[in-house]
Each structure stands twice: as C-alpha cells, then as structure tokens.
Amino acid sequence: MQTIGELLRHWRHRRQLSQLDLSIAADVSARHVSLIETGKSRPSAEMILRLADQLDVPLRDRNRLLVAAGFAPRYAERALDGEAMAAAREAIQRVIEAHEPYPAVVFDRRWNLVMTNRAVDPFLATVDPELLRPPMNLVRLALHPRGFAPLIANLADVRSMFRNRIRRQLGAAPDAELTTLYEELLAAGPDEASHPVESEIMIPMIIRLDGRELRLFSTITTFGTPLDITLDEVAIESYYPADPETAAYFRGS
Template sequence: MDSVGQLLRHWRHRRRLSQLDLAIAADVSARHVSLVETGKSNPSADMILRLADQLDVPLRERNRLLLAAGFAPRYAERPLDGEALPAVRDAIARVLRAHEPYPALVIDRRWNIVMSNRAIDAFLTGVAPDLLRPPINMVRLGLDPRGLAPHLVNLAEVRSLLRTRIARQLATTADPELTAIYEELLAPDAEEVIHPIESEVVIPMIFRFGGRELRLFSTTTTFGTPMDITLDEVAIESYYPADAESAAYFTTSGADARADA
C-alpha cells in the first residue's frame, strides 16, 4: 500500500505542479510539502485535505489519502437510489421531468446511466438487449454497431468528442475501469480521420431515423461542492434540439414516429 506521501506526490505529478507551486497554493512551506512526500513528516487530516483540495483530488481518492495516513475516511458513499439521499434523488427526478419532452439522463463516473427521463426510451428501440442490461453504459450504447452507432450520421465527430471528454476526465480521476472503457471503445485508430465541424458553435449529434435527421447538442450539470462521493461522481446530461425541425420532432408526433421506425 502506498504511503500518503507517495499518493500526494502522484497527484502532484498528475497536476504538473512543483512542490513550490503546491506549497504556495496551500499556504504552506515547500519544505513541509517535501517532508510530507518523503514520509519524514506525518501530516494531519486537515493538512492532507488542504493539499488534496489544491490538487483537485476526487473525494474517493481523498478517502484513500486519509486511510493511508491512518485516519478515518471523511466522505461517505451512499447509493443514489438508497434511503440516505431521497431529497437529492427527488430533486434530480424533477430536473429530468422538467426537461421533457427533450432527453436527459444521469451518468456515474464510468458513464453508466443511473437515471433518465421518458424521452430517452424512444432512442432505445431496436438496440441489442444485452446493451440494455443494467448498468447501461452510455459510451458503449452510443458507439456499438448494435446500439445507436448506425443512426449517428457524424459518428466520427461524436467519437472524437467522447474521446476528448473522457481523456480529460481520466486526467482528473485516473479511474481504472473508465480507462478500460476508453481503451476498448475510444483509443485512437492510426487510420482514423477526424473532420471537426469548425463552423458550429457546438458540435451536435446528428441522428437519422427513418430518413429523418435529428440534431441535438448537450449540456452537463454537476453538483457544486458535494460532500458525498456519489454526488461528486454523477452528472446530468441534458439534450436540446439544435434546429427547429429537431424541436418539432419532440413537440409533435416525432417521438412516436421514432418508436415506429
């Protein structure tokens, strides 16, 4: 098991900070940071969390730092569908319902779908049953040929966007299971050619169902200053129509037509 000093040095290197950079940000001496990293000084729990905060260490990994130093974990991890987070779950459910008729869903740190609104259901018609067994992974659902990939007109751009987002996430979290998903589905192919849509303010996902194109862009919402690991690791993905025709799809009989396609 790595010591707390080794773990802090690991995160400092990931953030590409010198000991002096971290010391200035945390308002401590560079010598103290050095002593902590080399194990010559035993930091308090508050000092560990102060350094972790400046290093933007995820809550799950902050618990690991505390345990390595002999302290109790500070952050709980309670399931979103459990009895401990009913107010949060209800608030998320209201957000999802309020976004209808447009699609919205909640994903965890590994891009598994945790909650969704009814507008998502129509997109799952025709998807291979094994891709819909919980936990449904959003990346696999979107890129698998038996999922939504055949309907994505700009599949290369969507894959590139996902690659960028998840690579950025991995730089922050270093999650091994997400790394496996990235390597399986998003690792760059030497022969792959990406043609970014430079004229767009945002790059939409362009679906084609039954000869009709549907253009959507997304926004991501996270919890501010969470103190629970589950809340620290979930995000709400909300999808909006990128043009009037796509908006009409959701506000008229378009969703029904999709289900019949």
C-alpha cells in the same frame, strides 16, 4: 500500499505543480510539503484535505489519502436509491423530467446510466437488448454497432467527443475500468468520414430516426460542493435541439 507522501507526490506530479506551487496555493511552507512527501512529517487530516483541495483530488481519492495516513475516510458513498439520498434523487428526477420533451440522462463516473427521462425511450427501443442489461453504459450504447451507432450520421465527431472527454477524465484521475472502456471503444476507433456540420458554434450529434434528421447538442450539470462520493461523481447530460426541425420532432409537431 503507498504512503501518504507517495500519494501526495503522485497527485502533485499529475497536476504538474512544484512543491513551491503547492505550498503557496495551500498556504504552507514548501519545506513542510517536502517533509510530508518524504515521510519525515506526519500530516494531520486537515492538512491532507487542504492539500487535496488545492490538487483537485476527487473525493474517492481523498479517502485513500486519509487512510494511507492512518485516518478514517471522511466521505461516504451512499447508494443513489437509498433513503439518505432521497432529496438528491428527487432533485435529479425533477431536472430530467422538467427537460422533457427533450432527452436527458444521468450517469456515473464510468458513464453507466443511472436515470433517464421518457424522451430517451424511443432511442433505447432501437438498441440490441443485450446492451440494455445493467449496467447500461452510455459510451457503449452510443458507439456499439448494435447500439445507437447506425443512427448517428456524424459518428466520427461523436466518437472524438467521447474520446476527448474520457481522456480528460483519465488525465484528472486514473480509473482502471474507464481505461478499459476507452481502449475497447475509443483508442482504436475507425476514422470514418465526418458528416458536414454547418454550425460554427458547436458540433451537434446528428441522428437519423423515423425518417428525420435530428441535430442535438448537450450540457452537463453536476452537484455543487458535494460531500458524498456518489454525488461527486454523478452528472446529468441534457440534450437540446440544434435547429427548429429537431425541436418540432420532439414536440410532436
């Protein structure tokens, strides 16, 4: 098991900060940071969390820092369907239902789907039932040949989007399962020709469904300042029509 000093040094290097940079940001002396990293000083729980905050360490990994220093974990990880998370779950449900008739999905840090709204159902109806077994993974659904991939006209653009987003995730915090997903679907993906995109603002996802060409872009919503690991890692992706024709399709007109 790594020591608290080794773990803090790991995160400091990952964030490309010197001991002086970290000490200034956390308002402590560079010498104190050095003593902690070399194991010559045992930091308090408060000091660990102060340094972790400046290093933008995810809550899950802040618990690991605390345990490595001999303290109890500070952040709980409650099931989203549990009683304690009822208010948060209701808030998420309201967000995705209010977004109808447009699609919205909720996923965890490994892109496993947690919730969807009814507008997603027509897309799931085209997917091999094998891919719908829990946990349903959004990246796998989108890129698998028996998933959404045959419907996506600009698959290269969508693959590149997922590749960049997951690469940034792994750059921010390592995760073995996410790395496996990346290697399975993204690292060696084919370089198929991209569909022409007219927009100069953003690259939409172009889907052919029911004889229509649908163009969608998305936004990501996360919880502000969560103190629970589950809420820290959950995200809501809401899809919007990128042209009037797509908007008319979802409105049923």
